[in-house]
Amino acid sequence: MEGILKLLIILLFAVTVTGEPPAMYQAQPIKAAEGGDVTLQCRLDPPVSLSAFTVDWTRLDNKDIVHVYRHQQDDPDPQTDQYRGRTTLLHEDLIRGVLTLHISSVKLSDRGLYKGFVPKLKTSCVVDLIVETVGKDQQNETKRDYSSTTGPPEEEETEPDGRGGGNRNAGRAGIISSVFIILCLVIVVLLLKMHGTIQKCMKRLGGWKEQKPETVSNRSEGEMLNNRAADEDLEGSAGNGSSERTTAA
Known part of the structure; x- marks a missing residue:
């Protein structure tokens, strides 16, 4: 039981101090018109500045290196x-x-799976780019239609103090971590109470077992004394009867 409690305390300390590594959202498939522009985008949650990190954009299907950011x-x-x-x-x-990542003058050969990767954080996301061919008459209309799907995901509403949706996500992550820590603490307290209750029950059970033989022996001695007293009474009654018969004779 003590080993389990120590393990829970170590886990709580680790979660509180280190927290969880940032995770990258998997982006939805992106559609683009041939000859147009497209934007591929991935987000970290909680947000972490990547200015000093190496960032790679590559193709998963043919291993092409799309874009590299270093130093x-x-x-x-x-x-x-x-x-x-x-x-x-x-x-x-x-x-x-x-x-x-912006890609201009999209070609049919650009379609495929794109991977955004941050090696130091060991986190990545995959975006599926779909390129469609359109006629000249529909080119302008298609570009307007794709403007909402090929552009970067919409930002969350800005807070009154100027903070964006990233801080809101970080706040939610903090609340979730706090709730998890509280639940773990409640479990630890319940385990401690259960451990104390079990110990008390074991002590009471041990005391009952120790007292039981004494009770049985006390009963046996009491019964022997009662039997002895009854025998003495019978002997006394018999002696009195003999004396009375002698006197009568």
Whole structure:
């Protein structure tokens, strides 16, 4: 029982001090019109500034290197030729823990699975880019239709003090962690109470077992004394009867 209680206390301390690593949202499939522009985006929760981290955007299907960010700047050297001059990583979004990648002049060969990866945090997300062919007459209309699906996800409403939705998510994560810690503390208290109750019951049971033989022996001695007294009474009665018969004779 003591080992279990120590383990629970260690787990509570670890959750309180270190917290949980940030997780990256899996983005929904993105549709883009051929020849248009598209935006791929992933978010960390809770938000962490990624300005000083290495960020990689790659293709999962053909291993193409789409965009690389190292040492707080873009690194075009490892980039696949297909994407040279067509990608832009928004550095200002990195401060908010958001990976935002713009791809211009989308081609049919651009369709596939894209992976945004932060190696140091060991977290990533995958975005499925769907490229559709449209006619010249429908090109302008299609671009307007895709403007809502190819652009970055909408920001959450800004708080009155200027904080964005990222802080709201962090607050929710903090509340969840606090509730988890409280539940664990309640469980520990209940286990302690149960442990004390079990010990009291064991002590009472042990005392009852120790007293039971004494009670039985006391009863046996009492019965022997009663039997002896009854025998003496019979003997006395018999002696009195004999004396009375002798006197009568």
